[in-house]
Amino acid sequence: MAVFALLAVSPVIFLLAGTFMGNQEIIECIAPVFLDGEGYAFWKVIPQYPTFCNVVGLLLDSPEFFIMFWNSAKISTFILAGQLIFGMPAAWGMARYCFRGKKLIYTIYIVMMMMPFQVTMLSEYLVLDWLKLIDTSAAVIFPGMFSTFSVFIMYRFFCGIPESILDAARIDGAGELQIFLKVGIPLGASGIISSLVLSFLECFSMIEQPMTFLKTKSLWPLSLFLPEIHSGNAGFSMCASFVALLPAIFVFLIGQDYLEQGIAASAMKE
Amino acid sequence: MRKNSTTKPAFGIVLRMWESKALCLLFVLVLAVCTGCSKGDNSNKGGEDNKETTQLNAGVGGKGNGRFLESEVVLPGKTGRILTLAKLKDGSLEVVTEGKEEKSYYILKSNDQGKHWEEIPIKGVPKTHIPYAAVSPDGSVAMIPYAKKSSLEIYFVDAKRKTNQFGLQLPGNEEKNQIRQAAYDKKGTLFARDLKGSLLAVDLKKGTCKVVFDTNGIQVNYFGIVGNEMLAVHDKGIQIFNMEKKDVPESEIVLDDLIKKDKKLASSSLDSGAPMVFSEGTEDGGIVFANGNGLFHFNRGGSVTEQLVDASLTSLGSGGIVLLDLVTVDQNNFWVAANDNGEYKLLQYSYDSNAASVPNKEITVYALDESSFLRKVVNMFQKQHPDTYVKLEFGLSDDDGVTLEDALSVLSTNILADKGPDVLILDGLPVDSYIKKGILSDISDVVEEIDESDGLLPKIKESSKNNGKIYAFPVRFLLSVIEGDSETIKSAGSLSGLAERAVKLKKGSDQGVIPESKGTLTLLRDLYYADSASWMTEDNTIDKKALTDYLSSAKQIYDVDSNGKEHDFHTKMGSGTIDGVKVGTLTDSELIEGNSKMSMGTLVDFWSLQNMVSSWQLTKSDYGLLNHEKVKSYIPYLSVGVTESGNKEAAKEFLKILLGKKANNSPQNGFPSNKAAFDLLCKEKMDSKAVKDDGSISFSTEDEKNYNFNMVNLTKQQIDQFTTFVESLEKPAMDNRIILDIVLEQGDKLLLGEQNLKDTVDTILKKVNLYLAENN
């Protein structure tokens, strides 16, 4: 049990250690794999000669990294906002109301969620191109806003709210919109947040969409930052990978409890 | 709701714990981001500025109709080399030239903007090579030869054409200093730049030079004089000195950005000429400058430059053009003196208000790899068809790792969306797939036309036929050759024979047999190109025996010298172009040094052929074809196709020029399939310019040994032998990059001893068959 936990967390420790190692040391360790040295690769958990030069190099000397970082931030923010604006009502609508075609729409949403990107890649490209969105951030943001995955998560949660509370509100004279805003959202807060956290993780690691729809390098998000490891910048890429990791973990830590709460509650009331 | 009540308190505590941690992280992140922000902004801003600085504008006056068209100013017949061009005080134009019979110099003067020229031979100047000349506003000329030990004799030809001699001492007494560039200003003061990058004012009477501009220690790479100002170009920008007050340089953000964005504009390693030349702007002041991107106008203090001429539509963009001088003849007329790939020209750009400001037809030419040959042809096409704009796209041009997959997916998307290129260079692309999908047009009509007028190498034409039609045709090609003694050449009739010979040569000698520079990937690739033409079987799979033989020979050869178990750092793709020029893998240097007994690889062009033959003076070697025993193959280069969905007519016009004699008369970038060009080049090599110029090759090794040999002409016998070789090549080598990558990846493991032969063959076959199965 504990062993596995260690296994799970080890990559983070690995990167952290790598960040503080000078290039020479890293080369020593990984040369066997990347530069064809003899023997096997190994790693030192605590660097022998810790140095800040990689960190400095990354933070102060590489504008591209930050451009991409902000791109990721921008894209993620807009997508999450869109998911709230569009997805939340949709989840609510499907959860609480019965209307013709609901089952159909629900199934469509799930199936769309499952499709691997390659399937619709070209067609989506053509649609985006027709809308003149190719090579703008919108090409990645718009499809993301309407992601059916987040709707799915939120739906499960909204289903769990007992009808009685809503009926009570109706008796008190609240309109449907008010019920949604004043009752549904607060009760569903943890579900919504868990959906946001999961979507954020998804946004931050998007690879295929930006690569296909964004031509200009300066629009690329952080997830596409994969510098080749060579003797020149081994430490640098360690540091870069580590820093790229941080926002995800950060959001994750904050949202974690909500995540569990949300999924728990949704699971219960099905 | 039960869960909520039990977990609420715990939840609260946990939340607080995490919150503090989260806050710490947030703080760190914000800090990090802030430090990076300023840098990020800077480079971002730079990018924005670049977009703003150039706007395509039709000359003076505005948009709509009208554009500057290029033409050539005809100079008197004796003109060989142009030294300098200038506009005199009285408005006439003067050119200093060297005649075709070299080392005789002339002053050409025209009072009517180039319609008539007066040609005045310069007397009193010795018959040596004089690299530079400068023209003063009154028409007198300073001829500047090379200095010896920092002192030189300047020959000054005054307005009456009398020549006087002045000795000049350059700064830096004992050291070797030279003048690298010289020009007069409006007042008749001669300025020069020396080897050390200092700007000097020359006093001919006193014979001394003074540093008059305080560049603050910055080395000047080249300069230009515009009106009252001296523009000193250095690595990071342009310092602008006023001739009156010479100590405080100004600068313009726009001009500095120009230099920063394009390193090639910062300096040039050539003896004469510069990447950019300057002149006065139009009547309302300003600066006009010309470089490889075009002709531009800039007003001091402005934030934009105006593009007057787009280089890609003219000779300025032909690549390999060296600019000498720029003169503003008048508001609508600019002249550029340039060396265009060996030909000295006076190019005139004059405003034609009737010409469409932007060509109304457009075709796109696409290639994966950068190619200077293509650029040249695009330029040729543009000049013949000024109403069609050619967009040249290179899929892999960026240095920031666009992978092959990325480039292919972008190309595929465009093609499938019917926005594909009109002309497609198919090197490295899945040609068979494209043909099957009907993307390519039948170009037999163009091919036949060229065959009739110039002739095409017959076997190459035959092997391009696909069920009687031609969808892809190689404009150029390379050969696989082996260099060494006669026994070695004989054994190279097959790879296994070569391997045995290599083993034999190694016995009893601890000297190298195979060139050290042949790492695993290079060796595999060379042998692949020699051997692979015969690998495909009838039912479209790879012949196992052929593959096995190839791999085992490769291993044998590699093991002969145990060239260190090292990875080869050639990129897997090995497009083999440097700065757009195709490079071969045959090297003679190790044979010359005696470090290897044979050399093999791709022979890329006539230039390399001559090099190789010349090197035999030192090595006494010979050469022959390296091929599979049953099939002699050539390596296609610049395989061109025309897309069905594009502008076929214009594309075929482009094709005609691409395959034509004029374009192919180049001794670099492959051998021509065009027979007329081929024959011409053969003839040239029998009596070549290189030999006439006393060309020689010299290089030195790490341990300070120097090697040197003169270029020699090829004998008729050698030319005949070469022609026979070429005419015997019957099939193209397999050029499918996917298969090549798979073979290289696995072959690399085999050569390094990480995998045995059987496994290697099996893995390759499995992967290749998977690939072939996909496209059944």
Place this chain on the structure above:
Amino acid sequence: MANRTKRDRIGWLFVLPSLAGVMIFYLVPFVDVVRRSFRQAVGGGFAGLENYRQVLLNKAFILAIGNTVRFVSICLPLLLLLSLGVALLLQNQKRYREVMKSAYLVPLAIPATSVVLLWQLLFDNNGFLNGIVSLFHIESRDWMNDGTAFGVLVFSYIWKNLGYDVVLWLSGLLGIPVSIYEAAKVDGAGPINTFFYITIPNIKPVAFTIVILSFLNSFKVFREAYLVAGNYPHESIYLLQHVFNNWFSELSIDKMAAGSVLLCTVVALLVLLLQRSWDKSGV
């Protein structure tokens, strides 16, 4: 009753904006895909069912489907059982639970590019794993290019998703009222009976979510496989997305479209089946 239907129509309104967006960015492209599945790749000539025929007979496609099915049918149950097991163990360990949960969830947050770097270091011929293994005198091998490549992929999938599923199971488990357990104990039920008759029925709803999400994540494993082993990996990890990707490079958009439609139909059927069986078991 009029109230009810009026209310329900309002439900439509809530869904509409999202539906519109989904239609534009997902459905319309999909319809285009369906259209292309009946046409030739380039030039748009009508091809009828030819593409479907070619796809179904295509050896590469068949291999990929086989691998994908094999992968899902091994991974999914494995992951479900493992995570359920871990969740059961953690159910009663209040002390370590929070920490463990966080630790397990970390892999989910690591971006794919870092994962790839790690895999390279771990599984290469000269990588960590071989280093460790050689200490035990077991033969070292190239894990990604061998029969073991499949195992590596399974490991990668489980490593990434275990924590996620554990959390889900845990919340389901913890949601079962303690009183039911107490009642069962009083009735004399042993642990095995408790498990089968109380625990399992009560976590069925969570199970539905977990199955769908894990199934979804199993497709994502392509990313790592592609980044490490390229377009033509070892045949055991040659998945559906590899085929689609490569077909695209070769401009075989017709085959890709037909294959996608087939995939979509199968997935839709599975989902419907899943829904049906869940509904039937009464929730």
